[in-house]
Amino acid sequence: MIRPFNFSAGPAALPEEVLQQAAAEMLDWHGSGMSVMEMSHRGKEFVSIYESAEADFRELMAIPQNFKILFMQGGGLAENAIIPLNLSRGESADFVVTGSWSDKSQKEARKYCDVHIAASNEGSDRTSLPPSASWNLRPNARYVHLCSNETIDGIEFQELPDLKALGTEAPLVVDFSSHVASRPVDWSKVGLAFGGAQKNLGPAGVTLVVVRDDLLGHALPICPSAFDYKIVASNQSMYNTPPTYAIYIAGLTFQWLKRQKEGEANAQVWGVAAMEKRNIAKSQLLYDAIDHSQLYFNHVSKDCRSRMNVPFFLRDESRNEAFLDGAKARGLLQLKGHKSVGGMRASIYNAMPLAGVQALVDYLQEFEKKHA
């Protein structure tokens, strides 16, 4: 069966090989006589699945040993509360607000600490990023939060700021939900990074948190035990029952990522570096097609356009329905934009092959010709 190309922003398409392997292992995982869904999380079978997933993620993302990897629940939105509960000490935190998700984060943090907006791109109508040299950071902030890829607005940091160079020792907290594993991360600049799995790593239900050791152990007394990073870390993410099946599928996705290679034999890259090459090629192909058309446009500054989420609009919005119907008939699914901004959005995460983006570009051109 040939499956359609799925441009959903999340939960999003998974690599077909991952789905096939999960199907093949559904009734009997590796001769255990059980589905992964039916196993005790403390049994040796699931513990081996967990340990491989953690080790593979650490290797893929080149996460240093002084960071813990936590598999949590509650998604990115729960982390908006869990982070201030663990890091703020009831004092203060600075936020760089560049779109819908970082705005949600700062609003939630206000329940737990003193929040200051260090920079915002509201004035540019969320089409550019405020340069880090202009950020108004407070010396006493317990952390600085940003969202490195704004899924709805289609804005991505091409480089993380170096907070030390900006004069603060505060740790950088990064919401990388929608582009984790699409490009390497410079961990020397990061204190904590978090993301729900359902965009680029696996199914909904598991949230990855990568946190530097020195940030553990400062939770507020009101922090729920199951959300206290130190308790989660010292129990290998099994203080309470973890989302076992979601961790298993994420683990299969990590194995798939490890198999991905790009480039000639003498200059071959693998894993996240291979994905980055592919993601650059995919996003360029799509943005070029949009920029060269009379019918479609994207209004984000070229220096911060997202490689993962490409929002675009039809100049004639009365054709939106026809555009989406025609796309669906061609096997191009879930292109409707987020309800808060309208228009269209193509999310082209790691699992989207270049052929899928090419099929979308072909359709964009054909639809434009037909309606010129």
Ligand SMILES: *Cc1c(COP(=O)(O)O)cnc(C)c1O
């Ligand atoms: C999807 C998303 C979230 C929210 O994740 P939930 O799992 O729904 O809580 C947070 N931040 C970003 C950048 C996202 O794309």
